[in-house]
Amino acid sequence: MDFAKLSRVNINLLITLKALLKERSASQAADRLNLSQSSISKNLSQLRYIFKDPLFHRTSHGLTPTAFALSIEPKLSIAIDAIESLFTQSRFLLAEYKGTFRLSMQESAFEFITAKLLNNLLIHAPGVRLDTWFKDTLSLEHLNQGLLDFVILPHDIGQTPNLGNYLNSYELYRDHLVCLVNGKHPALMQAWNQESYLNCRHIHVRDNELGTPIFDQTLAKRGLERDIAVQVPDFHSASSLCSQSDLVFTTSSTWAAYSCKVRDLIELPMPLPSSEVVYSLIWHQRSESDKAHTWLKEQIIQAAYKLSPEQVRALN
Incomplete structure (x- = not known):
């Protein structure tokens, strides 16, 4: 450990960097630390020299961190929390x-x-x-x-998204897919199978972050495809539209159980093989x-x- 090098780093500089990363604004960081904006600017200049990186770029929306600044933020938080713990009691009082x-x-x-x-x-x-x-x-x-x-x-x-190096996850629970139709849907008058499912038109809840669901990818590999008539941004809209049309909404069994309580909807089993849904x-x-x-x-x-x-x- 190079103590001589560390001794040249003022803890105030690290606190300034932490405040700038939190606020994305020099003026707000100055208010948070009870410093002048000129002091913040001087500290930022020293930080740029120490890290050999600009750390932030000025935009119309404030300060935008560089990739390097974002990469050291987790370590910076841990370091400042560790220093703070030296001077504060470790007891956490929830009330x-x-x-x-x-x-x-x-x-x-x-x-x-x-x-x-x-x-x-x-x-x-x-x-x-x-x-x-x-x-x-x-x-x-x-x-x-x-x-x-x-x-x-x-x-x-x-279909887990790429979480990168700094995001952690924990699986809360798993669920399986079922189908929702309104109480007068024509599908209730016939056998419910793969053919009748694919002959229906469907509602899909859009998720730009995850892209095409694994279920639809699996169908495509078998040369099959759902007829998506409507895409909506949320589950409530999908359930509402499903209750007022002959569209099928494929969703988790937990959401289906809730929706059937509050709307005129009937739950049908998923007639095709499908993977489970995970909530993380x-x-x-x-x-x-x-x-x-x-x-x-x-x-x-x-x-x-x-x-x-x-x-x-x-x-x-």
């Missing part, structure tokens, strides 16, 4: 904690995980605030940028040493524990 967590997910995860989580938070963590987003608004890239704390991502087995919890390594973050992660995992369509039916 006294005040902070905001930002979660992004599909509606299916909100209905069955986050909604179950909220009551526990309100009772045991009154100072915690949850900001929730739908996944088509904020997702994995925003998690990398520090704009989110968690993403709950549904995906087919074999994803977070950034920068939060690994954050005790509040770890607590909430454990609460999300517990809320999803043994989740099943039967439990969903019992809750509705």
